[in-house]
Amino acid sequence: MENIHVIVDSMSRQGCNNISLTLVPIDQGITLPLWQAGSHIDVHLPNNISRPYSLTGNPQDHSHYQLCIKKEDLSRGGSKYVHEQLRVGQTLQISAPRQAFALQETTTYILIAAGIGITPILAMAESLDIQKKPFTLLYYVKNHNFTAMKKRLSTGFKYGKVHVLCSDQGESLRSITPEILKTPNIDTHIYLCGPEGFMSYCHEIAKAEGWLNTQLFTEAFHPPTRIADDLATDTFIVKLRSSGQSYNVPSDKTIAHVLQEHDIYVPLSCEMGMCGACLTKVHCGEIDHQDTVQTDEEKSATEQYIALCCSRAKSATLEIDL
Numbered sequence: 001m002e003n004i005h006v007i008v009d010s011m012s013r014q015g016c017n018n019i020s021l022t023l024v025p026i027d028q029g030i031t032l033p034l035w036q037a038g039s040h041i042d043v044h045l046p047n048n049i050s051r052p053y054s055l056t057g058n059p060q061d062h063s064h065y066q067l068c069i070k071k072e073d074l075s076r077g078g079s080k081y082v083h084e085q086l087r088v089g090q091t092l093q094i095s096a097p098r099q100a101f102a103l104q105e106t107t108t109y110i111l112i113a114a115g116i117g118i119t120p121i122l123a124m125a126e127s128l129d130i131q132k133k134p135f136t137l138l139y140y141v142k143n144h145n146f147t148a149m150k151k152r153l154s155t156g157f158k159y160g161k162v163h164v165l166c167s168d169q170g171e172s173l174r175s176i177t178p179e180i181l182k183t184p185n186i187d188t189h190i191y192l193c194g195p196e197g198f199m200s201y202c203h204e205i206a207k208a209e210g211w212l213n214t215q216l217f218t219e220a221f222h223p224p225t226r227i228a229d230d231l232a233t234d235t236f237i238v239k240l241r242s243s244g245q246s247y248n249v250p251s252d253k254t255i256a257h258v259l260q261e262h263d264i265y266v267p268l269s270c271e272m273g274m275c276g277a278c279l280t281k282v283h284c285g286e287i288d289h290q291d292t293v294q295t296d297e298e299k300s301a302t303e304q305y306i307a308l309c310c311s312r313a314k315s316a317t318l319e320i321d322l
């Protein structure tokens with residue numbers, strides 16, 4: 001699908017280090033594609049960096065898209081640009097929404113966010129409220145100054161309860177296990193979004209309390225350790241199904257880098273295995289999956305897809321659908 005041209009209609013501060021953007025189509029005659037809670041878009045910034053950001057707000061409002069972006073301490077150029085250079089009135093290109101963190105059908109929901117993880121979680125809360133599904137939202141922040149979307153959260157929801165929990169008040173997840181997590185219910189799903197460490201800890205607690213893996217759904221904001229530590233020690237060959245061309249992928253380069261060096265287009269966005277932009281079908285060979293965008297079931301399905309930005313091969317050759 002072609003990129004959509006949008007204009008930054010408004011920007012507002014959302015607690016310490018967070019900025020909310022409202023994007024509207026440049027062409028007022030078009031409506032933005034529909035989206036569901038948990039979707040994200042790729043934002044192509046004027047500094048030639050493309051990043052995936054979760055959509056937030058009400059998924060039924062198609063007049064605009066809303067994002068909320070944290071300024072990352074180790075920003076590789078995406079959030080830094082948004083915070084320091086992007087201004088109201090600037091134009092951007094964005095992708096259509098892509099879904100990798102969808103709400104599944106059940107009776108009740110627990111939504112847990114830490115920090116900027118509130119962005120998809122708030123959209124889930126809006127969506128459940130519209131569907132009249134009961135939910136509890138636990139939002140973990142360092143202190144009240146870090147609360148994003150404060151105004152919306154303080155308005156409340158008809159079908160959901162919101163608890164903002166502050167570490168400086170002794171309310172962190174490590175200090176207190178919320179009562180609601182102590183009573184597993186087979187008709188309840190838990191959706192988690194936040195830093196990797198927070199989510200693993202939350203997983204540990206939930207499992208210790210008796211929740212099943214199938215009741216837990218997550219979206220990570222940080223790459224898996226191995227990608228952050230940079231690349232593997234193995235080399236292998238990637239073969240393109242369309243042309244039959246083969247390329248050697250050395251230990252210090254990703255498949256995406258090697259293909260780009262040979263002028264082969266690879267759709268990239270997060271470059272951390274989180275967004276799904278570069279997922280490509282594999283015809284032959286065994287994948288060493290390193291992405292977090294696919295589920296364990298998808299990674300072991302008959303039809304296999306590889307994240308070209310980070311995953312590698314266990315076999316000597318991989319034949320991919322390019």
Ligand code: FES
Nearest residue numbers: 269271273276309
């Ligand atoms: S570019 Fe995002 S998963 Fe590869």
